[in-house]
Amino acid sequence: MISFKEAHKKVVDNKQDFGTELIPLKLAMGRVLAEEVIADRDFPPFNRATKDGIAINYESIASGQTTFKIEGVLPAGVAPKPLSNTEHAIEIMTGAVVPDNANTVVMYEHVVIENGWATLIHNPTKGQDIHRQGSDRRMGETVLESNTKITAAEIGILASVGKSTVLVKRLPRIAIISTGNELVEVGEQPLPHQIRKSNIHTLFGALSQEGIVPKEFHLVDDKEIIRKELANILYNFEVVLLSGGVSKGKYDYIPDVLEELGVEKEFHRVLQKPGKPFWFGKQPIIGTLVFSFPGNPASTFASYQVYFKDWLKCSLNLPNPTINVILEEGIPVKGDLTLLLRVRLKCTDGQLLVSQVRDNGSGDLTSLALTDGFIVLDPDQEFYEAGESVSFVPTRQLW
Amino acid sequence: MISFKEAHKKVVDNKQDFGTELIPLKLAMGRVLAEEVIADRDFPPFNRATKDGIAINYESIASGQTTFKIEGVLPAGVAPKPLSNTEHAIEIMTGAVVPDNANTVVMYEHVVIENGWATLIHNPTKGQDIHRQGSDRRMGETVLESNTKITAAEIGILASVGKSTVLVKRLPRIAIISTGNELVEVGEQPLPHQIRKSNIHTLFGALSQEGIVPKEFHLVDDKEIIRKELANILYNFEVVLLSGGVSKGKYDYIPDVLEELGVEKEFHRVLQKPGKPFWFGKQPIIGTLVFSFPGNPASTFASYQVYFKDWLKCSLNLPNPTINVILEEGIPVKGDLTLLLRVRLKCTDGQLLVSQVRDNGSGDLTSLALTDGFIVLDPDQEFYEAGESVSFVPTRQLW
Numbered sequence: 001m002i003s004f005k006e007a008h009k010k011v012v013d014n015k016q017d018f019g020t021e022l023i024p025l026k027l028a029m030g031r032v033l034a035e036e037v038i039a040d041r042d043f044p045p046f047n048r049a050t051k052d053g054i055a056i057n058y059e060s061i062a063s064g065q066t067t068f069k070i071e072g073v074l075p076a077g078v079a080p081k082p083l084s085n086t087e088h089a090i091e092i093m094t095g096a097v098v099p100d101n102a103n104t105v106v107m108y109e110h111v112v113i114e115n116g117w118a119t120l121i122h123n124p125t126k127g128q129d130i131h132r133q134g135s136d137r138r139m140g141e142t143v144l145e146s147n148t149k150i151t152a153a154e155i156g157i158l159a160s161v162g163k164s165t166v167l168v169k170r171l172p173r174i175a176i177i178s179t180g181n182e183l184v185e186v187g188e189q190p191l192p193h194q195i196r197k198s199n200i201h202t203l204f205g206a207l208s209q210e211g212i213v214p215k216e217f218h219l220v221d222d223k224e225i226i227r228k229e230l231a232n233i234l235y236n237f238e239v240v241l242l243s244g245g246v247s248k249g250k251y252d253y254i255p256d257v258l259e260e261l262g263v264e265k266e267f268h269r270v271l272q273k274p275g276k277p278f279w280f281g282k283q284p285i286i287g288t289l290v291f292s293f294p295g296n297p298a299s300t301f302a303s304y305q306v307y308f309k310d311w312l313k314c315s316l317n318l319p320n321p322t323i324n325v326i327l328e329e330g331i332p333v334k335g336d337l338t339l340l341l342r343v344r345l346k347c348t349d350g351q352l353l354v355s356q357v358r359d360n361g362s363g364d365l366t367s368l369a370l371t372d373g374f375i376v377l378d379p380d381q382e383f384y385e386a387g388e389s390v391s392f393v394p395t396r397q398l399w
Numbered sequence: 400m401i402s403f404k405e406a407h408k409k410v411v412d413n414k415q416d417f418g419t420e421l422i423p424l425k426l427a428m429g430r431v432l433a434e435e436v437i438a439d440r441d442f443p444p445f446n447r448a449t450k451d452g453i454a455i456n457y458e459s460i461a462s463g464q465t466t467f468k469i470e471g472v473l474p475a476g477v478a479p480k481p482l483s484n485t486e487h488a489i490e491i492m493t494g495a496v497v498p499d500n501a502n503t504v505v506m507y508e509h510v511v512i513e514n515g516w517a518t519l520i521h522n523p524t525k526g527q528d529i530h531r532q533g534s535d536r537r538m539g540e541t542v543l544e545s546n547t548k549i550t551a552a553e554i555g556i557l558a559s560v561g562k563s564t565v566l567v568k569r570l571p572r573i574a575i576i577s578t579g580n581e582l583v584e585v586g587e588q589p590l591p592h593q594i595r596k597s598n599i600h601t602l603f604g605a606l607s608q609e610g611i612v613p614k615e616f617h618l619v620d621d622k623e624i625i626r627k628e629l630a631n632i633l634y635n636f637e638v639v640l641l642s643g644g645v646s647k648g649k650y651d652y653i654p655d656v657l658e659e660l661g662v663e664k665e666f667h668r669v670l671q672k673p674g675k676p677f678w679f680g681k682q683p684i685i686g687t688l689v690f691s692f693p694g695n696p697a698s699t700f701a702s703y704q705v706y707f708k709d710w711l712k713c714s715l716n717l718p719n720p721t722i723n724v725i726l727e728e729g730i731p732v733k734g735d736l737t738l739l740l741r742v743r744l745k746c747t748d749g750q751l752l753v754s755q756v757r758d759n760g761s762g763d764l765t766s767l768a769l770t771d772g773f774i775v776l777d778p779d780q781e782f783y784e785a786g787e788s789v790s791f792v793p794t795r796q797l798w
Contacts, residue, residue, distance in 0.1 A: 025585060025600065026603065029594055029604045029607050029608060030608075039765075041589075043763075043764065043765055044594070044762060045589070045591065045594060046591060046592060048762065050695070050745070050760065050762060051646075052646050052647045052648035052649070052651070057662060060524040068644060070781035074651075075580060075620065075648075075649070076580060076581035076582075076648075077579060077580030077581030077582070077592065077620075078580070078592060079590070079592050080592055082651050091649065093646075093650060094648055095579060095581050095594075095643075095694065097592045101605075107647070108647050121612035131759075131760060131762040135759055136759050136762070136763045136764065136765045137765050144766070144768055151604070151606040151794070151795050151796075152601045152602075152700070152794070153601065153700065153767035153768055153770060153794060153795070154599065154768055155507050155600050155601055155604035156600055156601035156700070156764055156767065157597070157601040157764055157765060157767070157768055158600075158603075158731075159585045159596060159597040159601075160594065160595050160597040160696075160764055161595075162587075162588070162595055163585070163587065164585045164586040164797070180475055180476065180494060181474060181475060181476030181477070182476030182494050182495070183578050185563075186424060186558045186561055186562070186563045187561065187563040188561075189561070190440075190444070191478070192444065192445060193445060193477060193479060193495075193496045194476060194557050195443070195494075195559065196558055196560075196561060197443060197558060198555040198556070198558040198559040199555065201424065201554050201555055201557075201558035202551045202552065202558075203551075204553040204554070205427075205428045205550070205554035205555075206679055207600070208428050209428060209429075209551070221474065221475075221476075244494075247450075247492075248451040248507050248508075249474075249492035249493055250451070250472060250490065250492060251474055251475075251492060252451070252492075276426075287430070288447050295493070295494065296449070297559075298702070301551070307489050321746075323746055323797075323798060324746070324747070325498070325749045326748075329577070347720075347722055347723070347751065348723070349723050349725075350724045350750055350751045350752070350788045351723035352746065352749045352750075352751065360431070360530075360534055360535050361449070361530060362449075362536045363443060363447065363530040364442075364554060365442065365555055365556055365559055366438075366442055366535045366542050367534065367535070368552035368555065368556070369542070369543055369547070369552055369553055369556055371552060387749045389749045395550070395551070395552060396552070397796050397798070398722075398793075398794045398796075398798075399796070399797075
């Protein structure tokens with residue numbers, strides 16, 4: 001057996017680089033940028049009017065002028081033309097290019113326009129209501145760093161610099177495998193001694209949130225069949241997530257078969273609860289990683305969240321800071337196991353507070369609906385006080 | 400003009416119910432349950448062994464017995480059979496049904512097995528290592544409430560009760576519309592006075608995170624074309640998000656055309672920055688809602704996050720609590736506008752702390768890459784102190 005900390009370190013130390021791929025901008029939400037993105041023009045690309053009104057040259061005001069002959073109208077999307085006379089004005093629309101020899105925009109609310117003449121009713125400031133060329137970013141400057149997670153804001157920036165395709169980190173090809181003869185399909189009516197598959201669906205859902213569409217398999221408790229199918233799966237996928245079959249039972253063939261297939265065990269069994277029988281290893285020739293989670297729902301779920309998600313973040317070079325939350329109640333830690341306790345999270349006046357979810361052990365699937373994440377309590381500390389901040393592994397978004 | 404609070408209230412008061420739809424479990428991630436989900440069996444459905452070992456009847460131990468004849472092996476997924484003799488044991492695997500006349504499981508680590516006999520080396524507790532039938536939930540009890548957002552945990556629960564299809568809230572049919580003659584496609588090289596479309600891509604990305612695939616349109620600055628196209632769009636979609644064309648410019652035909660098409664204005668212009676020219680209304684006959692956002696990138700983005708997302712949550716009957724965060728620095732509020740300030744968020748020792756993002760006004764698209772959300776500062780308060788907690792509108796997930 002291995003401590004939780006050692007196990008976690010071994011998993012993230014096995015981070016892998018799956019290379020990059022070029023994808024359409026439309027599919028880039030949630031992916032991780034694999035290129036530095038450069039401004040292909042100044043941002044904004046010209047002196048841009050930010051109000052609807054008139055563009056004037058401030059020098060004429062400085063010399064006492066308050067009424068301006070209007071030369072015409074300058075809409076957005078039209079090539080600019082200079083004022084024919086710097087004592088004139090031109091009506092200008094938001095988004096239009098301010099003429100080179102104008103330098104101030106006065107919004108309609110601050111002028112009176114009559115018979116082709118505009119009279120100021122408020123004193124403008126020189127340069128006002130112009131978003132200056134290059135004031136946000138200069139051409140050639142970085143607008144997005146590599147290794148950035150792409151959200152709606154980044155999509156807008158990518159669009160504005162012309163990235164109709166984006167270079168992103170490739171995601172691993174993942175197989176998810178259920179095991180156990182007691183399992184039937186979701187659509188079937190189980191016999192009294194059977195249950196429906198659930199872990200594989202939980203894993204499918206969780207991976208889909210990472211942009212990964214895993215391939216599903218089921219292995220019956222037959223060593224020959226397991227050997228044959230696992231050999232194929234190890235060869236065709238980069239990461240394998242198994243649920244069940246790693247305990248000490250007579251039909252728990254998975255660890256033996258994995259080792260027969262050359263998957264080198266990094267560890268089996270971790271001093272943690274739930275999820276003690278977790279098996280983790282790597283096939284060194286083909287590079288496939290195997291996360292073999294215990295079959296109890298809370299064990300599979302906790303292990304996925306605690307190990308796999310951190311491994312994925314590290315593999316994608318995303319930041320992976322520890323998140324701390326504040327205990328609403330004191331919690332004792334008995335024994336020598338690291339506890340992954342189900343908690344409910346609330347956010348009050350800028351504080352993240354957690355309280356324990358009443359649960360019925362690692363088989364209690366229904367309690368996971370009330371769970372926002374797991375807190376990680378170290379057995380080196382006998383008691384965690386109310387108000388103490390502890391490490392938190394979220395299983396649900398806060399907003 | 401209308402205050403930010405009044406505008407926000409008018410928007411969420413216009414929440415709509417778009418009905419329900421039945422979808423495959425595989426597509427249910429992120430959707431909102433529209434049915435109460437009931438346990439179709441007890442959870443667990445039988446007395447389930449939680450360890451690999453032997454099943455015995457505790458009465459025999461109570462009468463001094465420590466060695467048991469092994470009757471056979473009981474794997475998971477097999478119909479249970481009672482012990483032929485309650486002084487015997489049967490080997491039992493995790494997930495198997497505990498025989499009716501056994502009541503205690505002793506794991507392999509706590510017995511020695513030789514020549515068909517098992518000898519206890521640790522004293523068991525009566526009833527240990529059995530996950531009792533119905534101890535998590537009884538058949539007929541609720542396992543998931545209606546109006547629950549479906550995450551990976553809920554997927555597992557839905558699978559286990561046989562929900563291969565799930566009744567969820569239907570999402571609205573949404574049109575997103577860019578306006579303005581200065582805009583060109585992302586893949587095009589803009590002329591010096593043009594810029595590429597970005598807001599519509601930001602909106603597309605943001606909506607895709609809600610599970611909505613909007614339909615995109617572009618309207619040129621021509622009143623007749625706008626009237627014709629908008630009439631069609633209003634008829635074919637339930638919600639319309641426009642970006643641009645709502646200022647005071649000569650070619651800002653949108654408000655006029657919307658009113659000509661019978662869209663009743665709820666408000667136009669809000670005492671807020673950015674996003675002051677925001678226009679919101681409803682076509683009362685066909686029910687279509689129109690969010691017409693100002694065209695500056697930060698204005699569209701902030702208005703989407705602050706108004707549309709709250710409207711969507713309310714329409715889906717999801718909880719929509721105010722999130723508060725703590726200011727790292729004092730911030731003055733000048734003037735009479737509610738400020739939506741771009742902030743960066745960090746989580747330290749269970750506290751959510753925000754600091755202002757340096758930005759260059761509502762046209763500054765690049766600053767949004769550094770932004771985790773907006774804080775909402777009320778002009779009724781002249782100064783917000785460092786350490787004060789303020790309302791926060793997230794634009795990025797915390798984890």
